Amino acid sequence: MAGGQERILRGRIRSVQATKKITRAMELIAASRIVKAQQRVQAAVPYSDQITEVVKSLAAAGGEARTPILEGRSEVRTKCYVVMTADRGLCGGYNAGVLRATEGEIKADVLAGKDYAIIAIGRKAETYFRFRGYKIAGTFSGFTDNPTYADAKAIGQNVVGRFLDGEVDSVEIVYTRFITAGSQEVLRRPLVPLDRDLVTVDSETAQKGAAAGYEFEPEPSTILDTLMPRYVEARIYAALLNAAASEHAFRQRAMKSATDNAEELIKTLSRIMNRARQDSITTEIMEIVSGAEALGGDKSKHVQYIDLEPASASASQ
Amino acid sequence: MAESMHVEVVSPERILYSGEATMVLTRTLGGGDIAFQANHAPFLGAITECVTKIYLAEGGVQDLAVHGGFVEVSNNKISILSDLAELASEIDRDRARRAMERAEDVMRQGHDAEAEAALRRAHARINASGGVDGQGGGVRPGR
Numbered sequence: 001m002a003g004g005q006e007r008i009l010r011g012r013i014r015s016v017q018a019t020k021k022i023t024r025a026m027e028l029i030a031a032s033r034i035v036k037a038q039q040r041v042q043a044a045v046p047y048s049d050q051i052t053e054v055v056k057s058l059a060a061a062g063g064e065a066r067t068p069i070l071e072g073r074s075e076v077r078t079k080c081y082v083v084m085t086a087d088r089g090l091c092g093g094y095n096a097g098v099l100r101a102t103e104g105e106i107k108a109d110v111l112a113g114k115d116y117a118i119i120a121i122g123r124k125a126e127t128y129f130r131f132r133g134y135k136i137a138g139t140f141s142g143f144t145d146n147p148t149y150a151d152a153k154a155i156g157q158n159v160v161g162r163f164l165d166g167e168v169d170s171v172e173i174v175y176t177r178f179i180t181a182g183s184q185e186v187l188r189r190p191l192v193p194l195d196r197d198l199v200t201v202d203s204e205t206a207q208k209g210a211a212a213g214y215e216f217e218p219e220p221s222t223i224l225d226t227l228m229p230r231y232v233e234a235r236i237y238a239a240l241l242n243a244a245a246s247e248h249a250f251r252q253r254a255m256k257s258a259t260d261n262a263e264e265l266i267k268t269l270s271r272i273m274n275r276a277r278q279d280s281i282t283t284e285i286m287e288i289v290s291g292a293e294a295l296g297g298d299k300s301k302h303v304q305y306i307d308l309e310p311a312s313a314s315a316s317q
Numbered sequence: 318m319a320e321s322m323h324v325e326v327v328s329p330e331r332i333l334y335s336g337e338a339t340m341v342l343t344r345t346l347g348g349g350d351i352a353f354q355a356n357h358a359p360f361l362g363a364i365t366e367c368v369t370k371i372y373l374a375e376g377g378v379q380d381l382a383v384h385g386g387f388v389e390v391s392n393n394k395i396s397i398l399s400d401l402a403e404l405a406s407e408i409d410r411d412r413a414r415r416a417m418e419r420a421e422d423v424m425r426q427g428h429d430a431e432a433e434a435a436l437r438r439a440h441a442r443i444n445a446s447g448g449v450d451g452q453g454g455g456v457r458p459g460r
Contacts, residue, residue: 043330043331043332044329046325046327046332047327047328047329047330047398048329050325050389050396050398051387051398053389053396054387054389054398057361057391058361149328149329149330149400152329153400213358213359214359214361214391215358215359216360216361216362217345217346217348217351217360217361217362217363218345218346218347218348218362220361222346222347222363223346223361223362223363223387226346226363226385226387227363227387230386230387230398230400233329234329237329
């Protein structure tokens with residue numbers, strides 16, 4: 001009976017050890033990818049900074065240059081959410097955080113009588129919303145841990161197309177911003193129309209732009225028409241890179257605690273197993289001793305080996 | 318020697334080129350070729366698929382294939398933003414030539430916007446990497 005329990009425990013320990021090896025490997029892989037993902041976030045900064053500059057200059061100088069992407073629509077009936085999650089799980093609360101933020105927002109929209117559209121980036125967002133019976137307008141997946149600009153471009157074209165067709169009236173992007181390896185936050189940011197702060201607030205930039213007297217070629221409205229989709233793509237690309245870096249950071253943390261837990265479990269199980277083994281050994285000895293006693297109890301009343309002074313003991317008795 | 322200005326070519330993935338130059342030659346959307354020299358007036362333009370030439374301050378020319386983008390000139394600094402741009406030295410000529418032939422085949426079958434765009438890209442790549450004869454590419458000496 002006791003031996004059986006010991007064998008079961010040994011099997012469990014072995015399986016926990018195997019799991020620990022896997023989680024340890026995943027932790028190390030994620031840790032090494034954080035660095036690379038972080039570098040890619042950094043590398044994308046100059047482009048997105050400069051394209052923002054160009055948008056600002058255009059918005060400041062080309063007063064008559066207007067496009068719905070810049071202006072927005074007066075009445076927002078359908079809101080579109082671009083939800084960025086991972087393709088795979090095992091990354092702690094990463095997917096849950098983004099999905100919870102989005103779902104809350106959608107519920108609020110529905111209560112307010114608005115329509116919604118979901119563009120799911122990553123397999124987890126797709127399965128989550130499909131399972132709960134939400135309408136999914138579009139899905140993109142298979143690249144979330146290592147996104148390229150082409151991926152951002154495909155998403156951008158889809159989103160801008162929907163907006164220009166009038167299918168949706170505003171687009172928001174929900175993703176996890178990577179601050180440091182130790183901290184990330186879930187963010188919801190307007191994508192189309194552009195952040196009002198970006199284009200309107202800077203009255204001094206407006207003056208500077210006007211003073212600088214930009215020459216345009218072709219005319220500002222044409223530039224704006226080609227610039228806006230690029231700008232949206234750049235924003236999406238930056239968000240994708242942030243999301244990827246965050247995903248690796250979350251996974252690394254989740255896998256580290258899984259490894260720690262496995263270690264703890266192995267320790268506890270080994271202790272239980274050792275006790276079980278000791279129990280069974282003790283029981284066996286008891287059985288042997290009592291068996292021996294039952295067989296030759298009369299002859300060996302005086303057990304030699306527990307006598308402290310064998311010579312006097314044999315003499316006296 | 319002519320005055321120089323700072324030139325930066327930036328793609329979403331990285332900074333392709335950054336340095337001093339005396340002149341930059343590119344092509345705007347529908348506007349034709351345009352050259353910028355030092356102290357050019359502030360300028361903002363959309364650029365089309367073309368070969369962009371950067372005449373370096375220390376001599377030589379850096380060719381790039383730029384597949385659409387924007388150019389901003391202000392304060393003696395030129396920024397070229399492109400979501401797809403390649404330095405001449407990084408272009409795979411054989412691949413570009415094969416792409417060109419493929420696109421031409423498709424074009425012979427009938428008009429196809431995608432093939433046309435592919436053909437334009439291939440032309441820009443081949444021209445940037447030193448023309449059809451296969452000479453040059455990268456930083457070329459002199460002008």
